[in-house]
Amino acid sequence: MxxxxxxxxxxxxxxxxxxxxLVPLSGQLGIVATAMRPDGSATARLPYLPAFVRxxxxxxxxxxxxxxxxxxxxxxxxxxxxxxxxxxxxLNTTFLKPPQPEDLIAEADVLRFGxxxxxxxxRIVSASAPMEVVAHATGSYALPGSR
Amino acid sequence: MxxxxxxxxxxxxxxxxxxxxLVPLSGQLGIVATAMRPDGSATARLPYLPAFVRxxxxxxxxxxxxxxxxxxxxxxxxxxxxxxxxxxxxLNTTFLKPPQPEDLIAEADVLRFGxxxxxxxxRIVSASAPMEVVAHATGSYALPGSR
Amino acid sequence: MxxxxxxxxxxxxxxxxxxxxLVPLSGQLGIVATAMRPDGSATARLPYLPAFVRxxxxxxxxxxxxxxxxxxxxxxxxxxxxxxxxxxxxLNTTFLKPPQPEDLIAEADVLRFGxxxxxxxxRIVSASAPMEVVAHATGSYALPGSR
Amino acid sequence: MxxxxxxxxxxxxxxxxxxxxLVPLSGQLGIVATAMRPDGSATARLPYLPAFVRxxxxxxxxxxxxxxxxxxxxxxxxxxxxxxxxxxxxLNTTFLKPPQPEDLIAEADVLRFGxxxxxxxxRIVSASAPMEVVAHATGSYALPGSR
Numbered sequence: 001m002x003x004x005x006x007x008x009x010x011x012x013x014x015x016x017x018x019x020x021x022l023v024p025l026s027g028q029l030g031i032v033a034t035a036m037r038p039d040g041s042a043t044a045r046l047p048y049l050p051a052f053v054r055x056x057x058x059x060x061x062x063x064x065x066x067x068x069x070x071x072x073x074x075x076x077x078x079x080x081x082x083x084x085x086x087x088x089x090x091l092n093t094t095f096l097k098p099p100q101p102e103d104l105i106a107e108a109d110v111l112r113f114g115x116x117x118x119x120x121x122x123r124i125v126s127a128s129a130p131m132e133v134v135a136h137a138t139g140s141y142a143l144p145g146s147r
Numbered sequence: 148m149x150x151x152x153x154x155x156x157x158x159x160x161x162x163x164x165x166x167x168x169l170v171p172l173s174g175q176l177g178i179v180a181t182a183m184r185p186d187g188s189a190t191a192r193l194p195y196l197p198a199f200v201r202x203x204x205x206x207x208x209x210x211x212x213x214x215x216x217x218x219x220x221x222x223x224x225x226x227x228x229x230x231x232x233x234x235x236x237x238l239n240t241t242f243l244k245p246p247q248p249e250d251l252i253a254e255a256d257v258l259r260f261g262x263x264x265x266x267x268x269x270r271i272v273s274a275s276a277p278m279e280v281v282a283h284a285t286g287s288y289a290l291p292g293s294r
Numbered sequence: 295m296x297x298x299x300x301x302x303x304x305x306x307x308x309x310x311x312x313x314x315x316l317v318p319l320s321g322q323l324g325i326v327a328t329a330m331r332p333d334g335s336a337t338a339r340l341p342y343l344p345a346f347v348r349x350x351x352x353x354x355x356x357x358x359x360x361x362x363x364x365x366x367x368x369x370x371x372x373x374x375x376x377x378x379x380x381x382x383x384x385l386n387t388t389f390l391k392p393p394q395p396e397d398l399i400a401e402a403d404v405l406r407f408g409x410x411x412x413x414x415x416x417r418i419v420s421a422s423a424p425m426e427v428v429a430h431a432t433g434s435y436a437l438p439g440s441r
Numbered sequence: 442m443x444x445x446x447x448x449x450x451x452x453x454x455x456x457x458x459x460x461x462x463l464v465p466l467s468g469q470l471g472i473v474a475t476a477m478r479p480d481g482s483a484t485a486r487l488p489y490l491p492a493f494v495r496x497x498x499x500x501x502x503x504x505x506x507x508x509x510x511x512x513x514x515x516x517x518x519x520x521x522x523x524x525x526x527x528x529x530x531x532l533n534t535t536f537l538k539p540p541q542p543e544d545l546i547a548e549a550d551v552l553r554f555g556x557x558x559x560x561x562x563x564r565i566v567s568a569s570a571p572m573e574v575v576a577h578a579t580g581s582y583a584l585p586g587s588r
Contacts, residue, residue, distance in 0.1 A: 022200075022201075022202050023200070023201055023202070023207050024197065024198040024199075024200065025198050025199055025207050025209060025210055026207070026209075028175075028198055029209075050171065051171040051172050051175055052171075052172055053169075053170070053171065054169075054170055054234075055169050055170070055231035055232055056232055056234070058234075060170050060172050060173070061216050061234075061235040061238065062172060062173075062176075062209065062212060062213035062216055062217075063172060065209060065212045065213075065216075065238065066209035066212075066213075069208050069209055069212075070209075084202035085202055085203055087201075087203070087205075087208075087242065087245065088208040088242050089241070089242055089411075090239070090240065090241045090242065090384065090434075091208065091212065091239075091240050092237070092238075092239040092240075092386065092533050092579065093212075093237065093238050093239075094236070094237045094552070094560055094579060094581070095234065095235050095236055095237065096552055096553035096560060097553060098234065111535070111537055111574055111577050112537035112538060112574070116410065117383075119535055119537060119577070121562065121577065133552055133553070136552050136560070136562065136579065138533065138535060138577065138579060140384075140535070236558075237531065237581075239386050239432065239533065241405070241413055241432060241434070243405055243406035243413060244406060258388070258390055258427055258430050259390035259391060259427070263557065264530075266388055266390060266430070268415065268430065280405055280406070283405050283413070283415065283432065285386065285388060285430065285432060287388070287531075316494075316495075316496050317494070317495055317496070317501050318491065318492040318493075318494065319492050319493055319501050319503060319504055320501070320503075322469075322492055323503075344465065345465040345466050345469055346465075346466055347463075347464070347465065348463075348464055348528075349463050349464070349525035349526055350526055350528070352528075354464050354466050354467070355510050355528075355529040355532065356466060356467075356470075356503065356506060356507035356510055356511075357466060359503060359506045359507075359510075359532065359534075360503035360506075360507075363502050363503055363506075364503075378496035379496055379497055381495075381497070381499075381502075381536065381539065382502040382536050383535070383536055384533070384534065384535045384536065385502065385506065385533075385534050386531070386532075386533040386534075387531065387532050387533075388530070388531045389528065389529050389530055389531065392528065
């Protein structure tokens, strides 16, 4: 699948490069990790594209869910190194307020990082209004057994 | 936003045409409603695209969540007519088994259709194995107040 | 904790006896499994008690969530035998309609039964109106590793 | 149902008195609000009772879910005054780590407080280890229309 050793430390630029190669949809959407921290937290950004528009002039739900999912994936890779086979087990997204059509930022924080499962909470805000949460997600990733 | 009267009956081909115009991301992903029934249930299909690939050769989670979301949106429009301003309030998706890289089908069924909120369960299967659920979602849509 | 071998087949009366001994709260609430099937599905019942009342004359949410949780636990025990260390990992309950103050019945069905995790959907109805779902839950149980 | 005007300000002791009268199950479980703040956040406590034990010596899931539900209910009453007809619409609880058999504390924070729906995140910790989250919930309450 790729030539990079599983579990090797990885930073955000390299993570984005590999993710966009292995999960092309994330690259098409333009989602990038902007910060990956050793504790497993991460920040990701969804640059606004006209294709994301939704009736009412907001950002469509699937784009927001993709952002939340990538933010958690970045956090998992920040904590345990390159792990392409970490898989989403569950994502529960609550849409709190239709965001303006602009860049969105997701902040993913670890609730619990177990051996087999990592559980996260994600807060999503608009780039221009970072104090107002527009969507909130909780998600879990199943971690590959070979670790 | 569009010239079509809210609440007017709509069939799947016309729904797809309007949805792809108003929510361009759904069109880029290629998601289509294939059945819309008066009781509010609906079927949607995600034709497989190489961009959906995920490490392990499966379909990426965001594509699956987008499919579930559109299936519910189609169901809402099937039940109460054209309602572009119906908005996802919550979507909780559980990924049960990584699907093969092929078309996916979502079946959305009404759990409760209230005046202000519609709640659905969605079962997602691979086109070639319709008896095995690969993902399950529950979702709610907020309905516009002017109905 | 108890003298019964993990994994041994168990029927509903015996399950109820052990569960009420090991999880006293379930006994205080009066929840009983009424059917446990080899495929992992199960039915549980919450006999109405005055303590469950809620403003508006309905049944309080925590009693309903307890019923859903026990129904899944019964299903897990139906499928893999007596497994007291199976633990709830997640329960997502949506309250669709305030039920009348009467007995409630939960039907738990397997969405996926893996080696480490069992995922269920649960439909909850009033005893007198079995066709109307008053609450819906999806839940997952972590299965002990020694199986 | 009770003689208290809906929407009147209420503090934690009075809230507990009325809640235990109107929702007897909460009183039987012994759950109390310990702080209710004007911004809609609240703290609730579940004093440990032997009935809450669970195989493995932990606290049973339904007791934890009841605590999360009451914490949100307290928060809603803190924000908009006495509102007995506020009803749980959804509660999604993730169990992160089996807590020790001791008192649990829930901290409920507002994600969004709308006119018709209030959405919360709840963190649950053991009284002796307040930095470690043992369970996390997101929940929404439907607010009565007459406000």
